[in-house]
Amino acid sequence: MINETVLLESKSLRESVVERTEVLERVKVLSLLPDGVHVTTAMVAEYFGVRVKAIRSLVIDHRAELEASGYRVLAGTELSAFKALSGIESRTASLALYSRRAVLNVAMLLRDSETARQVRMYLLDMEYMVRSQPVDNSVHRLSQSIDELVDNRIDERIVHILGKTVVPMFNALIETSGEHRKELVALRADVQGVERRLRQHKARLRRMMSAV
Template sequence: MPTEVALLESPALRVEQMGRVEALDKVKSLVMLPDGIHLRTEDVARYFEVSAEVVRKLTQRHRAEVEENGLRLLRGAELRVFHRDMVSLRGGEQAVSFPQAPTQLTLFTRRTVLNFAMLLRDSDIARSVRTHLLDAEEDLRASYVSLERRVTRIEGCLLGVGSALQELGPVLGRMSQRLDSLDRKLDVTHQAVGEIGLRLADVSRDVVRLDARMDGLSRRLRDPGRRTDG
């Protein structure tokens, strides 16, 4: 597990934490500009409870890194457009002021602020953010270890299931053969029953004809003098 000192010293370790901006609000609420995206140097200094000069000096020392994580410097027309947008978002109020020099404005994002939390040494707020990041990572590592153990147990169970299936395979094959044989016997039986049904139908017709002849014979016997046609 990385330590706080390692986080302060290692750009690579800071990169690994850059997606976890939720840690900022867990320590202290960020006051954003009206667009809900950016902060000024003074806003960042207020969050970390340090001077604006400390933020500016740290920006100069780590310029490339903080620019990769959202730092912007606005000048000229771009600054005027941004100023106009902020006025519009505040409902047309003209009280929007930027204490920095009017010719430029440095803007920070949540990602940039998190970057500063991993660079500022003498800020209790920054230290709390780092502690939160490290504790959360430790919890995450513990979860990974627990998950790995569960996966290992599942893999062990699957190995047992595989062996059981291998042993069950021949049994299922024999059962399948017996069922196929039974199915063929049932087909033969069905055919035989069908043939018996046909024969019984023929017998039934013969019985009907015999019964009719017996009825005729019975009538002749009751009336020997009666002549019959044919």
């Protein structure tokens, strides 16, 4: 089993698991702002049981990485709009916001926090379980065959509708139309082109399936 401290040193490993935000709730409840999406610096500090200063220092050292994960600072009209939408009552001139991905990113960088350490352990446990499970290729092949069959049936149905319904309808309209005859002929040609390409696609699928 990989030691949880490797996440502190490996940016590529952090990037590979940064979407697994569900682990945050497994360790501890993460309180969110009224918008249900973001948290402030103070809320991040409370979650990890550290001082606000520790979080701010972390942002200074890893700002680019955290911004890639959803960290941002609002000010001016953008902040005013956010306050109005989220119901936040504050007179601060700027507001740092963290998405759940950014909070998880903090957990992978924060050294002096037991909560952060537990989050890292959960992350690596999940990654180990996923990688250690054998891949059932038969299921994949079955799924692929079903997808091809469905696509083939859909193509057949579309070709049938185009050939038996849409094209004859255009023929009838062209026969009785005067002013818009040219436009109708062009549309019929487009439909026939689609029908022709679908038939070619259907033939390719048959050749591929017979070669398997």
